Amino acid sequence: MTLDLPTISVVTFSATTVLGLVLCFVWWQERSSPLIGWWGVAQLVMASGIAFAAAASFASSAPLSAFGQALMVFSAAIMWMAAREFEGRSLNPLLVAIWPCGFVIASAVGIAATFDQRLILASTLLAILFLMAAAEFTRREGERLVSRWPAILLLVLMGVGYLAWMPLALTMPIHETSLVYASRWMPTVVLIALLGRIALAFVVLAIVKERQEMRQRLFALTDPLTGLPNRRALFEVAEAVAAHSQEFKGAPICVMLFDLDHFKKINDTYGHRLGDRVLQLFSKTLIDELDSGSTVGRLGGEEFAAILPGTKLSTAATKAEGVRAAFARAASFIDGLPVGGTVSVGVAAHDDISCDIGALFHRADGALYAAKQAGRNRVEVIGPNEALQYEETELDSAWYGERGPLSPAQHATRRYRGSGPADAA
Incomplete structure (x- = not known):
């Protein structure tokens, strides 16, 4: 089967143009990510380059052919910079322009004087830019986007494919611009490049959609004021710990509940803006003082919690x-004002991570209640074999409100004597 290059050129130009217009339209409608918009612009520039290259072959014009190839290089440079921007790096127009300008200069001064030399130079630059774009998508290791890997694979394959043009141009040279349509291998590689661009466009849309969904989920699980996980996120962590408890059976687990003392008074005295600063300061304190293996979050209002798998009570x-x-040190004075912020803490522990974490939160709430009753600004702990001091109706935990009443067996052990190693605090 013989591929007709003029027909393939028309199809390639039309498909690439439509692809670029669709991507630009999607970006314009949703304004979701500049990656889609820039990728669409790159396709339109590529289509322009294809059009100039095709016209150059009919007109036997070497300068027109070089200009078309420069536009193709420009298109790849835009895609590379779009990938950089998507990964949070700078979008520098000079870095985009240097590639096509370098190609034009090389063609003008005679470094790439013949058609085959320009073809080899253009394909080499295209390969480098596609491989660099693939490298950009590998930079953010902490962001687990599954769609990255198809994008990286396709970009690498596109880069390797353009490198394959070099041996083809050396072994089966075209010599002159007017002889392009007589080439036996050019129709095949042009068609393969088109298929790669179409596949990449779909993958780009998938990457952007996946990141949007991930950020929406993250937003739904994050307290906007403090940046900590919210109550729902803590529940999910607890459920995850319970789901994997058999893997760590026998390991201890601790739960902490924190309640900022006299927070309403701080709000009433200094205003809600400073109250927000107090909440943010306490969030930073939690992050600084607890290990990275701990999960901390804001339950709501001035109440916070932490889950510490594998941690002993002491x-x-x-x-x-x-x-x-x-x-207490950090909140003594805030913005020069004598705030005197303190926190009461309740700590509960269990010897086995496979315990009922909901009940453990309730026990921590009992310890927190004891800390409040003992004068605030202190830590109270309750061990696995200790009983709660206060009755169920006296406790008011955000966790307990979500989980409902305890079972009769759990209720039977709900008394707490209010002492522990941290009583002196």
Whole structure:
């Protein structure tokens, strides 16, 4: 089967133009990500380059052919810079312009004087730019986008494909612009490049959609004021711990509940703006004082929580005291105002991570209640074999409100004597 290059050129130009217009339209409608818009612009520039290259073959014009090839290089440079911007790096127009300008200069001064030399130079630059774009998509290791890998694979294949033009141009040279349509291999590689561009466009749309969904989910699980996980996120962590409890069976687990003392008074005295600063300061204190293996979050209002898998009660009590003391120091004066912020902490532990974490939160709430009753600004702990002091109706935990009443077996052990290693705090 013989491929007709003039027909393929028309199809390639038309398909690439439509592709670019669709991508630009999608970006214009949603304004979701500049990656889609820039990728669409790149396709339109590529279509222009194809049109100039095709016209040059009919007109036997070497300058027109070089200009068309420069536009193709420009298109790849735009795609590379779009990938850079998507990964949070700078979008520098000079870095985009240097590639096609370099090609034009090389053609003008005679470095790439013949058609085959220009073809080899253009394909080499295209290959480099596609491989560089693939490298950009590998930079953000913390952002787990599954769609990255098809994009990286396609960009690498496109880059390798353009490198394959070099041996083809050397072994089966075209010699003159007017002889392009007589080439035996050019129709095949042009068609393959078109298929690659179409596939990349779909993958780009998939990447943007996946990132949007991931960020929407993250937003739904994040407290906007403090940046910490919210109550729903903490529930999901607890459920994940329960789901994997058999893997770590026998390991201890601790839960901490924090309640900022007299927070309403701080709001009433200094205003809600400073109250927000107090909440943000406490969030930073939690992050600074607790290990990265801990999950901390804001339950709502001035109530925070932390889940510490694999942590013993004595260690958790020490960490809780560190949070209490650090916050008392940091919140003593805020913006020159004598705020005197403090926090009460309740800590509950269990010897087995496969325990009922909902019940453990409730026990931590009992310890927190004891800290409040004992005068605030202190840490109270309750071990696995200790009973709660206060009755169920006295406790008011955000976790408990979500989980509902405890079972009769759990209710039977709900008394707490209000003492522990952190009582002196």
